Amino acid sequence: xxxxxxxxxxxxxxxxxxxxxxxxxxxxxxxxxxxxxxxxxxxxxxxxxxxxxxxxxxxxxxxxxxxxxxxxxxxxxxxxxxxxxxxxxxxxxxxxxxxxxxxxxxxxxxxxxxxxxxxxxxxxxxxxxxxxxxxxxxxxxxxxxxxxxxxxxxxxxxxxxxxxxxxxxxxxxxxxxxxxxxxxxxxxxxxxxxxxxxxxxxxxxxxxxxxxxxxxxxxxxxxxxxxxxxxxxxxxxxxxxxxxxxxxxxxxxxxxxxxxx
Amino acid sequence: xxxxxxxxxxxxxxxxxxxxxxxxxxxxxxxxxxxxxxxxxxxxxxxxxxxxxxxxxxxxxxxxxxxxxxxxxxxxxxxxxxxxxxxxxxxxxxxxxxxxxxxxxxxxxxxxxxxxxxxxxxxxxxxxxxxxxxxxxxxxxxxxxxxxxxxxxxxxxxxxxxxxxxxxxxxxxxxxxxxxxxxxxxxxxxxxxxxxxxxxxxxxxxxxxxxxxxxxxxxxxxxxxxxxxxxxxxxxxxxxxxxxxxxxxxxxxxxxxxxxxxxxxxxxxxxxxxxxxxxxxxxxxxxxxxxxxxxxxxxxxxxxxxxxxxxxxxxxxxxxxxxxxxxxxxxxxxxxxxxxxxxxxxxxxxxxxxxxxxxxxxxxxxxxxxxxxxxxxxxxxxxxxxx
Numbered sequence: 038x039x040x041x042x043x044x045x046x047x048x049x050x051x052x053x054x055x056x057x058x059x060x061x062x063x064x065x066x067x068x069x070x071x072x073x074x075x076x077x078x079x080x081x082x083x084x085x086x087x088x089x090x091x092x093x094x095x096x097x098x099x100x101x102x103x104x105x106x107x108x109x110x111x112x113x114x115x116x117x118x119x120x121x122x123x124x125x126x127x128x129x130x131x132x133x134x135x136x137x138x139x140x141x142x143x144x145x146x147x148x149x150x151x152x153x154x155x156x157x158x159x160x161x162x163x164x165x166x167x168x169x170x171x172x173x174x175x176x177x178x179x180x181x182x183x184x185x186x187x188x189x190x191x192x193x194x195x196x197x198x199x200x201x202x203x204x205x206x207x208x209x210x211x212x213x214x215x216x217x218x219x220x221x222x223x224x225x226x227x228x229x230x231x232x233x234x235x236x237x238x239x240x241x242x243x244x245x246x247x248x249x250x251x252x253x254x255x256x257x258x259x260x261x262x263x264x265x266x267x268x269x270x271x272x273x274x275x276x277x278x279x280x281x282x283x284x285x286x287x288x289x290x291x292x293x294x295x296x297x298x
Numbered sequence: 299x300x301x302x303x304x305x306x307x308x309x310x311x312x313x314x315x316x317x318x319x320x321x322x323x324x325x326x327x328x329x330x331x332x333x334x335x336x337x338x339x340x341x342x343x344x345x346x347x348x349x350x351x352x353x354x355x356x357x358x359x360x361x362x363x364x365x366x367x368x369x370x371x372x373x374x375x376x377x378x379x380x381x382x383x384x385x386x387x388x389x390x391x392x393x394x395x396x397x398x399x400x401x402x403x404x405x406x407x408x409x410x411x412x413x414x415x416x417x418x419x420x421x422x423x424x425x426x427x428x429x430x431x432x433x434x435x436x437x438x439x440x441x442x443x444x445x446x447x448x449x450x451x452x453x454x455x456x457x458x459x460x461x462x463x464x465x466x467x468x469x470x471x472x473x474x475x476x477x478x479x480x481x482x483x484x485x486x487x488x489x490x491x492x493x494x495x496x497x498x499x500x501x502x503x504x505x506x507x508x509x510x511x512x513x514x515x516x517x518x519x520x521x522x523x524x525x526x527x528x529x530x531x532x533x534x535x536x537x538x539x540x541x542x543x544x545x546x547x548x549x550x551x552x553x554x555x556x557x558x559x560x561x562x563x564x565x566x567x568x569x570x571x572x573x574x575x576x577x578x579x580x581x582x583x584x585x586x587x588x589x590x591x592x593x594x595x596x597x598x599x600x601x602x603x604x605x606x607x608x609x610x611x612x613x614x615x616x617x618x619x620x621x622x623x624x625x626x627x628x629x630x631x632x633x634x635x636x637x638x639x640x641x642x643x644x645x646x647x648x649x650x651x652x653x654x655x656x657x658x659x660x661x662x663x664x665x666x667x668x669x670x671x672x673x674x675x676x677x678x679x680x681x682x683x684x685x
Binding site: 167168169175176177178180182183184185204208209210211212213214215217221222 | 412417418419420421422424425428429431432433434435441442443444445475476479574575576
């Protein structure tokens with residue numbers, strides 16, 4: 038019986054000690070889409086912008102990276118992946134950060150200088166049985182099982198005459214749905230932004246800049262689903278990789294006080 | 299103490315009751331309607347066959363609520379009298395938009411090692427169904443992003459409340475997308491066709507097929523025509539999986555329909571296996587479909603580009619297709635990725651008509667008219683009207 042009490046005391050103290058050591062706190066990393074210039078000047082308007090991100094990590098001032106532990110209780114996230122849906126934010130040309138999803142997760146209490154994340158769904162979740170998917174992977178408009186996984190990103194544009202779609206996901210996958218071994222073209226993109234404070238900065242996708250670059254090339258009539266070969270698909274991908282992410286200071290202002298990274 | 303005992307007794311009686319109910323469900327067992335020499339098809343472990351599921355699946359297969367505009371059902375493109383195929387060259391999505399391909403027959407679909415014309419990733423009917431329901435490139439039934447609305451629609455149909463409960467007992471919310479898909483798959487696995495004149499001939503009814511068909515059969519299985527290499531086995535297809543089979547590798551073939559650039563290219567939307575593997579040598583490779591009921595599944599090929607069975611035979615006589623004009627012009631017979639078995643044939647007119655007579659003997663009239671597979675909704679209305 039003594040042994041039982043000793044064990045209990047030990048377990049309780051370990052629990053408290055680890056609690057003290059970690060001092061995790063919850064962060065709400067705000068996101069938004071920068072539309073303004075594009076919205077005012079283009080014949081196109083954006084009809085859809087949704088993307089999955091995973092493996093979000095923040096770097097402290099000693100240079101050490103800390104993984105953000107996603108809060109799985111909110112419907113747009115599970116432990117592995119977060120779905121960022123910007124459709125509500127695109128109703129006006131101005132910034133509407135209150136209508137954009139936040140990335141919610143816990144980190145050790147600290148000061149941070151940089152953020153990095155992957156655009157896409159992690160391999161394991163991307164290729165799990167879609168019939169058993171739970172939120173946010175149960176949204177069938179992000180399913181792409183013709184190719185064996187999910188759409189990592191859907192970006193759709195319309196003008197009076199034309200409509201274009203950029204759907205990004207893994208291609209060239211081998212195996213069968215539920216048991217994919219490997220994809221020749223994974224199409225996951227790692228992004229890093231320096232001088233980013235998770236408390237004060239807003240993670241911003243600079244769609245205006247991205248589309249200014251890519252729409253000058255004629256987009257293909259069909260999506261980038263079959264291969265990434267068309268120049269528009271390649272260009273969009275490369276702009277996404279590096280040059281279309283901004284940090285902006287809160288409070289967000291329509292004039293966009295931004296720092297180009 | 300007494301309270302706890304009563305509570306425990308109550309809970310265990312519920313538990314036993316639940317088990318008993320499940321036991322009854324399990325013992326309304328499903329039996330395959332198959333000739334004894336045909337092995338049953340494989341069934342996923344998490345979706346065992348059950349009569350209640352098959353019945354529910356039949357209602358869902360014919361239900362237009364499954365499309366966004368409630369205009370089309372599975373049966374719109376898979377028509378029973380045409381062996382669950384359709385006469386259109388290319389199938390239409392819900393907005394009248396054309397898909398790139400011709401709807402495949404569902405004859406003996408349960409034995410396919412993979413689904414659609416060339417997708418190696420789709421090896422279960424349950425997964426294949428996600429494409430027509432939720433696919434967007436192009437939309438077919440157009441339900442992408444509307445899975446919640448679909449469940450709500452189904453919940454509002456009174457018979458589904460009881461049919462889903464019967465098919466999926468002991469579930470709190472049996473009306474779900476996953477269960478809908480399981481039920482439709484179960485129905486599709488019952489679409490079995492093994493009672494053609496050819497089958498009757500194999501059973502010893504020597505007069506079931508004509509002398510011409512018998513000569514055609516010999517030709518079909520000869521090295522002269524090579525037909526059986528790609529259309530072999532009990533299902534006259536590439537490869538079949540059944541309950542006792544090992545995993546069967548999927549096979550795909552280029553039969554020389556196109557050769558756009560002299561290097562083997564196929565039209566952009568229809569590159570076959572290449573789309574998935576991105577290997578150049580997989581250009582234009584498609585699945586060889588079953589030849590059972592082939593006479594009624596016109597037009598032919600993945601893109602419906604050959605109108606009649608006679609023309610299909612001529613295609614193989616020529617060893618590939620020559621297109622002289624237009625965007626698809628090229629010498630298909632010189633496609634570098636063409637199957638080694640498509641080399642051209644020398645056949646007399648009589649031999650051609652014998653081969654066609656043999657193919658005709660694979661038409662199973664019982665399958666095309668089987669009342670187990672017809673649209674059940676009008677019957678339901680008649681039944682309720684008569685009460």
